[in-house]
Amino acid sequence: MDFTFLIDKTILVAIIFAISLGIAAYSTYFERKFAGFFQDRIGPDRAGPFGILQPIADGVKLVMKEEIIPAGANPFLFIAGPSLSMLTACMTTAVLPWGSYLEIGGRKIPLQVADVNIGILYVFGVVSLGVYGLMIGGWASNNKFSLLGAIRAASQNISYEIAMGLSIIALVMMSGTLSIGTIVEQQQNSYWYVVLQPLGFLIFLICSFAETNRTPFDLPECEAELVGGYHTEYSSMKLGFYLFAEYTNMFVSSAVMSALYFGGYSVPFISALHLDQNLVAIIGTLAFFGKILFFIFFFMWVRWTIPRFRYDQLMKLGWQILIPLSIINIVLTGIFILVFDK
Amino acid sequence: MISQFGIIVLFGVVAILFLIFMFFISSLIRKQKPNIEKLSTYECGEEAIGAIGFGTFNMRYYILAIIFLLFDVEILLLFPWAEVFMNKDLNPSWTVWALVELTIFVIVLAIGLAYAWAKGHLDWNNHLVVKQPHDIPLAYKTFNKER
Numbered sequence: 001m002d003f004t005f006l007i008d009k010t011i012l013v014a015i016i017f018a019i020s021l022g023i024a025a026y027s028t029y030f031e032r033k034f035a036g037f038f039q040d041r042i043g044p045d046r047a048g049p050f051g052i053l054q055p056i057a058d059g060v061k062l063v064m065k066e067e068i069i070p071a072g073a074n075p076f077l078f079i080a081g082p083s084l085s086m087l088t089a090c091m092t093t094a095v096l097p098w099g100s101y102l103e104i105g106g107r108k109i110p111l112q113v114a115d116v117n118i119g120i121l122y123v124f125g126v127v128s129l130g131v132y133g134l135m136i137g138g139w140a141s142n143n144k145f146s147l148l149g150a151i152r153a154a155s156q157n158i159s160y161e162i163a164m165g166l167s168i169i170a171l172v173m174m175s176g177t178l179s180i181g182t183i184v185e186q187q188q189n190s191y192w193y194v195v196l197q198p199l200g201f202l203i204f205l206i207c208s209f210a211e212t213n214r215t216p217f218d219l220p221e222c223e224a225e226l227v228g229g230y231h232t233e234y235s236s237m238k239l240g241f242y243l244f245a246e247y248t249n250m251f252v253s254s255a256v257m258s259a260l261y262f263g264g265y266s267v268p269f270i271s272a273l274h275l276d277q278n279l280v281a282i283i284g285t286l287a288f289f290g291k292i293l294f295f296i297f298f299f300m301w302v303r304w305t306i307p308r309f310r311y312d313q314l315m316k317l318g319w320q321i322l323i324p325l326s327i328i329n330i331v332l333t334g335i336f337i338l339v340f341d342k
Numbered sequence: 343m344i345s346q347f348g349i350i351v352l353f354g355v356v357a358i359l360f361l362i363f364m365f366f367i368s369s370l371i372r373k374q375k376p377n378i379e380k381l382s383t384y385e386c387g388e389e390a391i392g393a394i395g396f397g398t399f400n401m402r403y404y405i406l407a408i409i410f411l412l413f414d415v416e417i418l419l420l421f422p423w424a425e426v427f428m429n430k431d432l433n434p435s436w437t438v439w440a441l442v443e444l445t446i447f448v449i450v451l452a453i454g455l456a457y458a459w460a461k462g463h464l465d466w467n468n469h470l471v472v473k474q475p476h477d478i479p480l481a482y483k484t485f486n487k488e489r
Contacts, residue, residue: 241361
């Protein structure tokens with residue numbers, strides 16, 4: 001029993017790992033393709049048909065590059081920074097429910113690596129750890145641009161983390177649980193939480209843009225002022241890990257948004273069709289990935305539409321607008337529950 | 343029986359193995375020809391001089407980090423509160439009391455936010471507003487000597 005359980009989980013871990021890294025890698029290709037589309041260009045089209053092999057070519061290039069650790073840098077922390085960034089980006093996918101469950105040979109195999117009862121808290125904590133990756137890398141480079149970029153990244157991430165946490169708390173008040181699996185199940189036969197928490201979703205969306213350092217919040221790597229920001233001194237696979245971590249984070253935050261606010265793997269009215277459980281699970285998983293891909297597209301759409309903020313505007317939005325707004329959202333949610341849920 | 347957190351550890355082990363594998367592959371096939379120019383600190387084509395890197399940064403970031411700590415602890419305390427807020431097994435009047443308690447708790451923290459706001463710590467351009475020493479009492483007679 002234990003042994004088969006472990007094998008199931010190991011296979012699931014390997015599959016989820018491969019899928020999340022694959023989607024992160026191909027996000028880079030589609031980012032450039034969409035950029036081309038938005039700016040009336042062609043985009044990458046040389047490596048393979050339609051440039052479809054471009055991410056692989058980029059990966060091979062990064063692996064084969066010479067490893068340069070600047071003489072003034074702290075070598076251990078210089079390598080630890082991007083590794084930690086990548087590690088935290090990957091670890092978040094562990095608690096997300098990718099589907100309901102499959103029935104193979106009379107055994108129920110849940111499509112979730114670990115259904116911990118504090119899933120949201122875990123995601124929140126691991127995402128917060130991502131700041132250390134940027135901070136350590138930027139500080140260890142011993143370069144003023146890296147240091148400034150790292151400090152900016154850290155202060156931006158912690159500022160928006162507060163509003164993000166407060167918007168999640170309003171959601172938890174409605175669901176009454178911290179387990180992401182249970183939250184998705186609640187949405188299967190009820191409203192999606194985006195209907196009940198529109199303001200909370202908006203705050204969460206803006207904060208996830210800031211947490212993943214995407215445009216319009218990409219001030220940590222603002223080319224015009226800071227060369228490359230926290231990864232100025234980085235090259236080869238370590239630079240690759242930073243970039244990869246950014247796209248993995250984008251994938252993860254899209255997945256968290258779809259799971260918490262857009263019903264995860266739930267498809268409306270599918271229980272009325274009385275299909276086989278395995279088929280329902282597969283359709284649900286595909287629907288979940290459809291939602292995730294939509295959000296990834298949304299991230300790219302915003303990147304090529306909205307210009308970057310100034311730093312004082314960023315701080316004003318985070319501290320003086322989003323935090324008071326999310327506190328108001330909590331109070332409104334409390335009153336809403338008191339009035340309508342009796 | 344392996345607990346759910348054990349599986350998360352398994353996940354972390356797979357992630358670490360992936361990182362080590364990538365670094366290992368990279369170390370096998372890459373070139374390695376360092377020289378003093380490649381290893382110098384980047385500085386827009388100039389020689390880097392003075393206190394580079396590990397140096398100083400603006401004090402305002404430090405103040406923001408302290409305010410952040412305050413609010414992060416607030417969020418940590420609100421998570422268990424939010425989870426039991428809807429619990430039907432508790433006393434029916436529980437929800438009202440919980441909301442009242444939350445309001446008091448949030449108001450105390452909001453006072454902290456308002457204080458930081460009024461002091462200008464949340465306003466990134468506050469350093470631009472330098473108080474000019476216009477009101478230093480100068481002896482009028484010092485500059486306008488009556489003859």
